[in-house]
Amino acid sequence: MGEHPDVALVRRGYDAFSRGDMETLASLMTGDVAHHVPGSSQMSGHFKGRDNVLAMYAKLSELTGGTFRVELHDVFTDGRGHAMSVHTWRADRGDRGIEMRGGLFFTIVGNKISDLDECVADIQEADAFYGPAE
Template sequence: MSEHPDSALVRRGYAAFSAGDMETLAGLMTADCVHHVPGSHPLSGHFKGRDNVLGTYYAGMAEQTDGTMTVDLERVMADGRGHVISVHRIRAQRQGRTIDENGALFFTIVGGKISDIDECVADIDASDAFWS
């Protein structure tokens, strides 16, 4: 059985993110894409617009972790109606601290592109402590 196109889109996004290929990643998102980040740390909140998602949030994570962050995709599940859930493991180091936890993203796909990303983390307090 072949993979659903929405799941394949999300997998391409993870591959581009892991490779630092922001040009490819940008092509997978709508111009008005929004990424919602939980918690109460400097990188939490709502990043509105593809350029803000890529240039502020994703670049901010890379900068804050001195490029040590890795994201290993574990699962992708689609509902066939424009929604995909991914489960991953994030590992990074920052200012003498380490994070190693599970996370998930809930994607909304419109017209074959990612238009909305809701992020969930296994431990919000640990995430806040790491990114603060």
């Protein structure tokens, strides 16, 4: 039995993100995609629209000097347009490093990602790593 299309879509997204292939990543999202990042750091907030989501990813790379990495552990689906991923992310910022487990809850519409709700293991630690909102 093959992989569910929603799981395959999420895996393609992680692969594109990890390779820095923003063109492919953008093609997997709806134009009005939203990514919700928890906490109160300069990376936190609600990013609406493909260009704003991709700009947030560029800022993530900039803040971490290109060191941000994510290791996908698993993807689960409900078969009704939702998928959940579990991953570990690592990055360096200045003289500080971080490694944390987290995940994303995806809403998928028309075989494209329309919404990503992010969860992290320790919001306070993530906020401290990225620094206060500007």
